[in-house]
Amino acid sequence: GQQVMQIPQYQHVQEGEDFTTYCNSSTTLSNIQWYKQRPGGHPVFLIQLVKSGEVKKQKRLTFQFGEAKKNSSLHITATQTTDVGTYFCARMYSGGGADGLTFGKGTHLIIQP
Amino acid sequence: SQTIHQWPATLVQPVGSPLSLECTVEGTSNPNLYWYRQAAGRGLQLLFYSVGIGQISSEVPQNLSASRPQDRQFILSSKKLLLSDSGFYLCARRGLAWDEQFFGPGTRLTVL
Known part of the structure; x- marks a missing residue:
């Protein structure tokens, strides 16, 4: 019920190719957050989506929230070596007054120059 | 500043030994604080959260515990470490x- 499923687990792309990771939930999400974790580093917040059908852009990154608020995607156009890392989606932990986030397992982006 | 400090950065411990990891934060008073664990292939797992001094909620039962002795200090502990705590x-x-x-x-x- 609380989990978010993320695919693919790994994605190899050539530098300059596009990349997309998908996040799915069996239940409606109040919001969805995206994080990036560089190799050896800690996760860094990228964005939060709240509205049904919302689309937000950050330079080459495009984030979408599904109309039913059960799925989300992150798309990177023309990948660069600086995009290497693991991208996580996360939902607010809910139920019983709990706090914090439930994370997907992440998509590891590997870029071949 | 909202800087978060953690130490140590790396730690190697034998099975059965105790553990104490410390986290201190700067900036806003009475922050909500959290401990997560990231194990290989399992993503990030929420372990504990705290909304104030002395207030700890556990999300996953295990041999770890947490304490918040001061507003900006959050400690993760174990009396006896297991291999799976890596x-x-x-x-x-x-x-x-x-x-x-x-x-x-x-x-x-x-x-x-």
Whole structure:
């Protein structure tokens, strides 16, 4: 019920190719957050989506929230070596007054120059 | 500043030994604080959260415990480490704008 499923687990792309990771939930999400974790580093917040059908852009990154608020995607156009890392989606932990986030397992982006 | 400090950065401990990881935060008083663990292939798992001094909630039953002796100090402990406790332990605070999590640099724990 609380989990978010993320695919693919790994994605190899050539530098300059596009990349997309998908996040799915069996239940409606109040919001969805995206994080990036560089190799050896800690996760860094990228964005939060709240509205049904919302689309937000950050330079080459495009984030979408599904109309039913059960799925989300992150798309990177023309990948660069600086995009290497693991991208996580996360939902607010809910139920019983709990706090914090439930994370997907992440998509590891590997870029071949 | 909303800087989060964690120490040690890396730690190698034998099975059965105790553990104490410390997290301190700067900036806003009475922050919501969290402990996450990142084990290989399992993503980030919420372990504990705290909304104030002495207030700890556990999300996953295990041999770990947490304490918050001061407003900006959050400690993760264990009396006897297991091999399965190995992982990357991240302290986080709740953001003010988006309820996002700001993570500290983390502690890499290896239990041998």
